Amino acid sequence: MREITRTEINTMCFGKSIIILFVAVILLLSVFSCNDVSQKESNPISTDLGATQEELNRISTDLGATQEELNDIKAQLAEAESKITEYEIRLREYTKIVDSDYPNLQKRVQQASLILEIINTSVAYERGLVGEMELFNAVSTIDLIDSREIKEDFIKMIQSGKLMSEVETDIMMSSWLAEVERLLQY
Numbered sequence: 001m002r003e004i005t006r007t008e009i010n011t012m013c014f015g016k017s018i019i020i021l022f023v024a025v026i027l028l029l030s031v032f033s034c035n036d037v038s039q040k041e042s043n044p045i046s047t048d049l050g051a052t053q054e055e056l057n058r059i060s061t062d063l064g065a066t067q068e069e070l071n072d073i074k075a076q077l078a079e080a081e082s083k084i085t086e087y088e089i090r091l092r093e094y095t096k097i098v099d100s101d102y103p104n105l106q107k108r109v110q111q112a113s114l115i116l117e118i119i120n121t122s123v124a125y126e127r128g129l130v131g132e133m134e135l136f137n138a139v140s141t142i143d144l145i146d147s148r149e150i151k152e153d154f155i156k157m158i159q160s161g162k163l164m165s166e167v168e169t170d171i172m173m174s175s176w177l178a179e180v181e182r183l184l185q186y
Contacts, residue, residue: 112183114141115150115176147179 098105121138124130142154153172 108183111146112180114145115147115180115183117141119173119176150176150179 118138118141121130121135125132125135139154142151145151153175157172
């Protein structure tokens with residue numbers, strides 16, 4: 001191998017230095033030229049970036065408000081579901097009561113209906129709206145009524161043979177209506 005001389009080394013270093021200097025000049029020129037273009041183009045981009053940032057902030061605020069509304073709706077939904085569950089439980093309880101008490105309920109309604117029919121027909125007879133036959137038909141159902149108190153009141157009324165006073169009639173009718181109310185409660 002041959003030895004490289006100092007001159008050759010200097011020439012190679014000088015060539016490399018020129019290349020490095022040339023690259024540095026090109027880089028500097030491109031930085032300065034980009035700086036001018038960048039300034040012209042960066043103003044609209046900066047404005048667009050600012051507007052975009054404002055829009056992003058507005059959307060973020062709207063999202064927060066929407067999230068709060070969603071949480072409120074979820075709370076209302078949970079409350080409604082709780083009420084539905086409560087009502088379903090009540091309905092099952094009432095259904096059990098009606099299912100188990102239906103024959104008794106039917107009997108009580110029938111008894112209340114008989115009592116009301118006698119009361120209504122009696123009042124209509126007093127006002128002249130029905131005749132003696134209708135009153136007799138209504139009164140003949142007294143044997144179907146289970147209430148001892150109503151039967152006793154009716155017997156007292158028949159045995160006296162005279163018309164009852166208005167006060168006595170009101171008292172009797174009030175007690176009969178109280179019996180109807182008791183029958184219709186569960």
